[in-house]
Amino acid sequence: MNATDRTPADLLRSALAADPARPLVTFYDDATGERVELSVATFANWVAKTANLLQGDLAAEPGDRLALLLPAHWQTAVWLLACSSTGVVAEVGGDPAAADLVVSGPDTLDAARACGGERMALSLRPLGVRFPQPPEGFADYAVEVPGQGDQFAPFAPVDPAAPALVVGAGGPELSGAQTVERARADAAERGLTPGARLLSGLAYDTWDGLSAGLLAPLATGGSVVLCRHLDRLDPAALDKRRQTERVTALVTAPAS
Template identity: 70%
Template structure:
């Protein structure tokens, strides 16, 4: 049985024994911020566009705060709402997930937009996202977070809306760790289960503070989500996300791993 299937059963919730006492996934980011806000935490490569972006813990936290304010204030998202997240493994996806968890919104990876309260979509899934009856946000996923050349009808352009948001976020209500936070692989996990699973997965993968993880896995599975975001965050490690990368075994990935001082590789 996979890790997420065990958590989803409802009868086996692992104790929280690490991660600085974190109870929700957003707490994991706050713990990292307290330890070393200047260290790199997410490095992103898109080999189709040539993009490379590196975010420190402080910069990631700033983006998350702005996005959470957008969710809470402009999109009227509230704890318990469901967000269909139709995005690849990307630095902006990490921001949206942490923003959802900061507000208390349930992030549904690849979820049906027609059954969601809001939808967050990349350029390749706009037709599906348009079925959402609530708010719809589009991400161009262009280098440096650039805007859409032409805004898709019925959507807000994330790159246009987020800059004016506040740099600090305070939820209107405390986030309940026992409410659903993530739907993935057919399982519904609470915030406490996601956090405990991240901590356990970090231990299983042998991650520790200073570890550097390279992942080419998508975020729509528990394996990919933990390898590319949650486990490094829980361990105080950092991650190198690679999109449109060469297949495993290609020398270019070996060169990148060496240049980025990678200690663990997945994908």
Template identity: 65%
Template sequence: MTAPFAADARTPAELLHAYLRAGAPDADPSRPLITFYDDATGERVELSAKTFDNWVAKTANLLQDELNAGPDDRAALLLPAHWQSAVWLLACWSVGVTAVPGGDPAEADLVISGPDGLEAAQACSGERVALALRPLGGRFPQRPEGFLDYAAEVPGQGDRFAPYSPVDPQSPALETTVDGLPLKLTGEQTVQLAREGALRLGLDTGSRVLSTLSYDDWTGLEAGLLAPLAAGASVVLCRNSGELTADQWEKRIDSERVTLRLG
């Protein structure tokens, strides 16, 4: 029986490191890890594993050094399924912060919000970071009061990241839901479930998964990030795509060489 991809990885951040070391085996090395579409704006972004990791490192440095976040902290992520959301998830796991997609800001130590969540995010008494989610990672025209503008803060951060202390695979990493029921996972449990999802979905290093699902529950996280990462595969995230015609979907699936569509 063939060992799973990144068999020694025990945290989600280690899955990304393994992906980088492997160099996307059995695939074109220029293939992106994440391709993102926003069909409301016409945006299309491709991120190779190396570029994605650079964004993760910069964001993790922002978390650790500027926001003073650490393994005892919980971050509410009020974000859609977006390439920057995937960056924030891996940054949290790199630092050891527990990621809580769609979580209650009032119960979190810090909050990361897109434009649609800014009002709710004000309930957080800790650090608040706002993402404009504009094409090319652009800034807000005017920074929301009481928030850091992620696009303004992240460019100056370091391109390499090292946590102040190693992330414990047995520490809390993710709070999400499955079929509406709460699910709390350690880093090691998150990786194990991601591997099980990759096996169930039949993913391997040549797979290309298209997902239109939200990151606010396990199903969307599995489909749009974790299972592909655990398999050494790649993902196509599509946002605001409800108006696409069958012909447009067919063309996208063909052009992106999608092997599995979810959502």
């Protein structure tokens, strides 16, 4: 990663320039048996399409607030980087009633309806498939995103000093530059180096979860094995996954 990277979107661009073919996010859902692996290039393509959807169809502008009501999931990671690419503030677990737009999974649709702005729903089903029928009042992400452009350019440059990320209702507000700085510090504390492969079973509802599950590996040129419902694995199965995925660091409980 480059010292000049000032936002998470900058980190992704540097990763893409350095080695687009290497894995970046490997996602497991141990409730469904799903496994998805995204290279840097594939992940960046999803981010570009989502950023185009956000800036174009949803008419989001820098500084707008997006309540992100999604679990730890590869599509959540995509939305976080799309927000960083457009200058939209990602409020993870934020209040939909106070947000300009909301992105929701299937389990939070009722709460998401409190948002008076644009509403986007994700089925979170294996392979990112669409809902059998779009939830009333929501656009279906799986329907809207495929036709978006594969390249993204913001209408205005994103200010690294502007608000970028809030984790949890009432949580501290971080700029893009502060997010990168904290992610780099976490990577150093965990001993992550370029090529490191971190397995995280943490939820995305805390800074520790977001850092371990995406930002710290991205900041150091590593990758993440992101596991949802990891508590369903017994120790032997977890050890086998660590070996199969060539994991170099493991985070399965909140940092003390």
